[in-house]
Amino acid sequence: MNELRVFDRISDAVGWTPLVRLGPTVDDLDCAVFAKIEFLNPMGSVKDRIARYMIDKAIADGRLEAGDLVVENSSGNTAMGLAMMSVLEDLRCTMVVRRGTSKEKLDCLRAMGIDLVLVDGNLSPDDPESYNRKARVIVAENPGAFFPDQHNNRENSDAHYQTTGPEIWAQMEGRIDYLVAGIGTGGTICGVARYLKEQDSAIEVVAIDPEGSVFFDYFHSGRHGEPKPYLIEGLGDEEIIGCPDFELIDTMYRVRDGEAFRATRALARREAILAGGSSGAALWGVRKLAQQLDRPARIVTIFPDSGTRYMSTIFNNEWMKDHGFL
Ligand SMILES: Cc1ncc(COP(=O)(O)O)c(C=O)c1O
Known part of the structure; x- marks a missing residue:
């Protein structure tokens, strides 16, 4: 690490985020809980890591060069990371984002000057206009376009295996019992888990999936259930x-949704950690785990993005009441 944190360009400031011990939100539990504060990355989320890793790798391998088009589907944060890399590397950037994505995220993406394609998040994943298919359609229409494909490309989890995992291991001085993290593309949790389990195979990994996503049933029974709409951004899939x-x-x-969002608000009011809904989901998961343990444990969790991206939703009392969460 560059001790003085002086860099040639903003993407070099990705990573080495702080790890903060939680207090009031967990002090009724017999556990020490540490959260990796990923919203302190330059574009405000954990996804800066994969954007830098995948773009740098593609450029180094000769798969990508200035002037090329980058296409991806994103809940907004990967799009912000790719926007950063596109500005720095002189790439064109087209991002497929669900129309229901928070206004703040859409405004940030527009501020970065990228080309946004908004899709209806309720379409079936087989529909060519859906979140899950539209990026592929655009890639097919633009020969030579670069598609990081964060949902299916294990370079995504390699980025976390190379960076987030070793940082957590060093910051925790190797004393970890559990990793609790949300699962979206799975890049973060699986990359970190792979690194941590290689260091200490006794570390257990707990994933948090939103109600409505298909991962939970698949994990527990191998069944592909029916996806249903939910409001937590960044976690789960159809x-x-x-x-x-x-x-x-x-x-x-x-x-x-309501459990995650209430925990998100508690993080702001009780820890002064203004984080997003998936961070609240992670805190909820930490508490659920800790309540089931019969011995003290050291738990590490990951807070992926900032609450400033959800002022119009999670931190808006009217929105919360309208959805029955308050
Ligand atoms: C806010 C937020 N939380 C959590 C995640 C999940 O991270 P991953 O895709 O690495 O599983 C994402 C991914 O987009 C996200 O945007």
Whole structure:
């Protein structure tokens, strides 16, 4: 690490985020809980890591060069990371994002000057206009376009195996009992889990999936259930994707939108950690795990993005009341 954190360009500041011990939100539990504060990455989320890793690798391998088009589907945060890399590397950037994505994220993406394609998040994943298919359609229409394909490309989890995992291991001084993290593409949890389990095979990994996503049933029974709409951004999926290695996950919990959002608000009010809904989901998972343990444990979790991206939703009392969460 560059001790003084002086860099040639903003993408070099990705990573080495702080690890913060939680206090009031967990002090009724017999556990020490540490959260990796990923919203302190330059574009405000954990996904900066995969954007930098995948773009740097593609450029180094000769698969990508200035002027090329980058296409991806994203809940907004990967799109922000790719927007950063596109500005720096002089790439064109077209991002497929669900129309229901928070206004703040859409505004940030527009501020970065990328080309946004908004899709209806309720379409079946087989529909060519859906979130899961539209990026492929655009790639097919633009020969030579670069598609990181974060949902199916294990380079996504390699980025976390190379960076987030070793950082957590060093910051925790190798004393970890559990990793609790949300699962979206699975890149974060599986990359970190792979690294941590290689260091200490006793570390157990708990994934948090939103109610409505198909991962929970698949993990527990191998069944592909019917996806249903939910509001937590960044977690879960409407179909089983190729990036997650489910073998690395020991337990999976299912969180409801309201549970995640109330925990998100508690993080702000009680810890002064202004994080997003998937961070609240992770905190909810940490508490559920800790309540089931019969011995003290050291738990590490990951807070992927910032609460400033959800002022119009999770932190808006009217929105919360309208959805029955308050
Ligand atoms: C806010 C937020 N939380 C969690 C995640 C999940 O991370 P991963 O895709 O690595 O599983 C994402 C991914 O987009 C995200 O945007």
